[in-house]
Amino acid sequence: MTSNSILIEARGIKRHYLRGSETVKAVDGIDLEIHAAEMVSILGPSGSGKTTLIHLLSCLDSPTEGSLSINGKPVAGLKEDELTKVRRGVLGFVFQKFYLLPTLSVAENVELPLLFYRQPVRREETMAVLRQVNLEDHARFMPNQLSGGQMQRVAIARALIIKPKILIADEPTGNLDTENGIAVFDLFRALVREQGISVIVTSHNLVFGYRADRIITLADGRIVREEKGPAAA
Ligand SMILES: Nc1ncnc2c1ncn2[C@@H]1O[C@H](COP(=O)(O)OP(=O)(O)O)[C@@H](O)[C@H]1O
Numbered sequence: 001m002t003s004n005s006i007l008i009e010a011r012g013i014k015r016h017y018l019r020g021s022e023t024v025k026a027v028d029g030i031d032l033e034i035h036a037a038e039m040v041s042i043l044g045p046s047g048s049g050k051t052t053l054i055h056l057l058s059c060l061d062s063p064t065e066g067s068l069s070i071n072g073k074p075v076a077g078l079k080e081d082e083l084t085k086v087r088r089g090v091l092g093f094v095f096q097k098f099y100l101l102p103t104l105s106v107a108e109n110v111e112l113p114l115l116f117y118r119q120p121v122r123r124e125e126t127m128a129v130l131r132q133v134n135l136e137d138h139a140r141f142m143p144n145q146l147s148g149g150q151m152q153r154v155a156i157a158r159a160l161i162i163k164p165k166i167l168i169a170d171e172p173t174g175n176l177d178t179e180n181g182i183a184v185f186d187l188f189r190a191l192v193r194e195q196g197i198s199v200i201v202t203s204h205n206l207v208f209g210y211r212a213d214r215i216i217t218l219a220d221g222r223i224v225r226e227e228k229g230p231a232a233a
């Protein structure tokens with residue numbers, strides 16, 4: 001693989017917190033490359049550092065040590081507005097709690113990031129991303145009319161509307177049953193195969209997590225195992 005296909009490059013990143021007189025080593029020296037069009041899952045028990053790592057990779061938090069580049073651009077020392085520029089069009093986010101606004105329709109929820117980034121809203125593009133998550137016939141529904149699995153797919157459409165190169169999802173299946181959880185991971189795989197975007201997804205559930213190209217297991221803020229998934233075969 002050539003170096004220009006590396007979308008995220010982390011070298012020796014650490015994130016230590018001070019808690020009273022104790023240092024919590026939430027992320028403790030991680031090297032990681034995320035390439036174009038790959039699905040990487042980050043597994044590990046609660047407290048192993050998954051959320052902290054994913055916040056570092058998405059520039060929502062800064063490492064206390066080490067270096068990080070997004071799309072070839074080092075992010076150390078960038079101000080908030082410069083970071084926003086680096087993230088825009090590159091990173092899309094999906095969370096465990098879907099964070100849909102209850103008073104907006106499905107389509108309006110999907111369009112929110114466009115307002116945030118001051119980009120034009122085009123309903124046909126909204127419908128195109130809703131089609132990608134199999135919800136094009138739910139555009140006018142309100143969030144309280146949806147199942148949990150449907151809500152998470154709206155949240156995925158909302159991340160896709162800005163056409164990210166990388167979709168970053170922290171425990172997106174944490175509030176879903178097995179069937180809906182597998183559907184979310186299979187949707188991610190389809191996005192990787194068909195759209196060529198990359199997906200980084202955390203989970204503490206192996207049933208879901210092993211449906212990726214690359215599986216990284218964390219313990220105590222470090223990578224303790226790295227495997228190829230069945231999807232890569
Ligand atoms: N803001 C914070 N301040 C202090 N400690 C934190 C903070 N955020 C996370 N931690 C600690 O860092 C470790 C890793 O947490 P986290 O990244 O949330 O793990 P995971 O997502 O795998 O459950 C835990 O011990 C957690 O208590």
Ligand SMILES: [Mg+2]
Binds near residue numbers: 050051052171
């Ligand atoms: Mg977490």
